[in-house]
């Protein structure tokens with residue numbers, strides 16, 4: 001029985017779906033104005049593990065992730081620093097980062113959005129993240145957003161001023177329930193850091209449609225005048241355009257709780273009069289060297305920084321899985337290198353099993369049972385990885401280990417199977433012939449000869465001869481070197 005932690009109820013609940021066997025899932029996606037950081041990637045890997053777990057457990061999943069390609073006014077890193085760890089990612093004042101990136105890179109905002117959308121897709125592929133079934137872009141769904149804003153005005157939940165169409169938070173009963181007391185912290189942030197628009201009725205009221213910004217590059221006609229949508233409305237409008245309401249699962253980073261998701265709920269439920277989402281799930285932050293990560297702090301690493309150090313993105317994925325998704329995780333290069341070494345050890349073992357598996361074998365059922373119950377316990381991936389360690393250490397036929405790992409890796413996605421069949425049947429024959437020669441030399445007490453063969457196997461094939469090992473007489477150690 002799958003149990004997931006629901007931010008809305010603040011406890012682990014047994015998971016049920018609106019339609020038996022089917023899951024509709026929406027993940028808040030990237031704003032495409034720069035290369036995504038490893039902090040962003042942690043959230044997407046979490047969403048991917050959630051999807052793969054649901055599929056492993058037999059659900060048919062429909063996954064939708066938005067691409068925010070409209071520029072919005074956002075708080076700067078400097079502003080965020082002042083707030084410490086309370087992340088408020090969208091405010092009514094600040095900088096439009098897409099416009100800023102376009103000016104800096106001498107591109108149009110459209111080109112910036114296109115370029116970084118492509119980089120995002122490359123990144124998630126490198127991280128072994130399955131492609132969502134739909135990746136809707138905000139600019140492709142202006143009509144849906146305008147329709148929802150019109151409904152909100154008609155129902156008395158929104159009002160038009162000279163600067164914007166605002167959502168009236170005082171009209172929506174239960175505004176801020178998702179965030180609970182975090183709203184008090186948000187209140188402080190609103191008071192200290194945000195210049196108020198005088199046309200706004202209540203401090204939490206937020207923009208649905210921005211008006212009178214003639215310098216903004218992206219503009220559309222609307223019943224209220226030319227302008228562009230607020231950030232939050234795209235997720236309410238697009239999630240309901242592609243998924244049935246109530247949506248089974250909606251995810252994002254914990255920074256989305258006090259503002260973005262709070263506002264998404266208000267918009268969607270005010271417009272439809274029905275529950276928006278059944279399970280809200282949030283991934284915790286990634287810190288770097290014990291500090292907050294930020295572009296201005298110079299520690300907002302991307303996959304390029306990993307490439308420079310020759311580290312496979314799948315090792316970052318392994319690093320993420322070694323902590324529970326609701327725990328703040330501290331990134332250090334040392335910790336990543338340790339994860340990289342561990343993942344290589346697993347790969348080496350798989351190469352060995354592939355070469356030794358002679359016939360189909362199954363691992364004892366207890367491995368699958370343990371692995372599944374780790375997943376069902378609110379995606380306890382550290383526990384799932386412990387089952388993989390048990391599998392590596394177990395005294396089992398290589399074919400049985402291989403079958404179990406193939407099964408587990410449909411969720412974990414850490415092995416990278418493409419390049420794993422390192423040896424042709426001819427090479428395996430050569431290796432085994434050399435091992436027989438070595439055995440013969442040892443039996444004849446020709447130890448120099450035996451050592452020479454051992455060294456040759458290591459240098460030529462990355463293979464270590466194992467004396468008296470269960471299941472196989474040699475193992476591959478070419479990647480981990482041990």
Ligand SMILES: [Zn+2]
Nearest residue numbers: 028029235260
């Ligand atoms: Zn969103």
